[in-house]
Amino acid sequence: MLIATVTLLGASCTHRPIPVATSYATTTQQKMQAAHHWNVLAYDVAKRLKKSVDLTFSKAADKPPLVIKITDEQKKKPFGKAFSNLLTTKLVQQGMLVLSDDTEYAGDHLVIGYDMQVLYHKDRRKTYSPPGLLTALTGGVFFVKQAIDNWQHPGVVAIPFAIAGDIKSAIRYKYPGETNTEVLITTLVTKNQQYIFGDSRIYYINDGDSDHYENLSKTYQVVNK
Structure with a gap:
């Protein structure tokens, strides 16, 4: 009887109808809580973009100007408007040619666009205290x-x-604390409809700050089942 029980338990440990849940290795994720953090993001994106453009267009004469495209909807949001201004400033400070509008420019240029996607988590499992x-x-x-x-x-x-x-x-x-709300900020650069640069960042944000990034009617809910 004992042998049969042990055999049954051993079989149950090696066979399961679904995979065993396991956690990821501990990682960190920054939390957006101030306009200064938007400035830091703009500086980092501008620095990475300049490096990418310098590698893609090695000759100074071949470097095309840049235009930042911001939609009317983005202009209504604090982050949408602020990030456009901050990114423009940081690109100019990096020595890049930025146009205020491309309607009067006949040559090739790079188009910078960005998007903000707010994510709500409704079924997060309990998080543990930081070590120590x-x-x-x-x-x-x-x-x-x-x-x-x-x-x-x-x-x-x-x-x-x-x-x-x-x-x-x-x-x-x-450890400022995890929240149930995150924002995905993506910056893409195209030339003649071809992507030549991409940057995506995910941040925690305070639950009450989602309207800084997107309309409440356009938020996305992530539900764990």
Whole structure:
């Protein structure tokens, strides 16, 4: 009977109707929380685009000018309008020729377009605390206990509370926290309808900031089943 049970358990461990769920290796993802972060993104995209253009068009005389295309809908959104202005500034600072409009230009030019896609997650599984969080907080609790034990020294009491507060602040600074809302920002450059450059970034954003990037009626929901 025991042998049969063990055999049955062994068979159940090697055969399953669906794959076993496993998590990804720990990775990081930045969180957009300020216009400064948009500026950092614009600088990075401009730097990468310049490098790509320099490699594609090695001769200075062959480098075509650039035009940033922004739709009327994008102009209504804080990020859509700001990113166009920031990217224009960063490209000019990189020494690239940027046209305000291509209607009067007869030659070939590069067209820069970008898109923002907001993603809502409705069934996220619980995330775990960052490594070292419990150890750090436990250390803070220990110092608080020491203060209570040495209550006869008033000057000592404030120190552990300050230490615990600093630990908590440092953790929040390092790990601003995941949210259920993300934004996918894609920048594409074409020449005569041929893609020559692409850049896609995914960021966490605060749940209440989705209207910075897209109309609420045009958001996408990602549901895990």
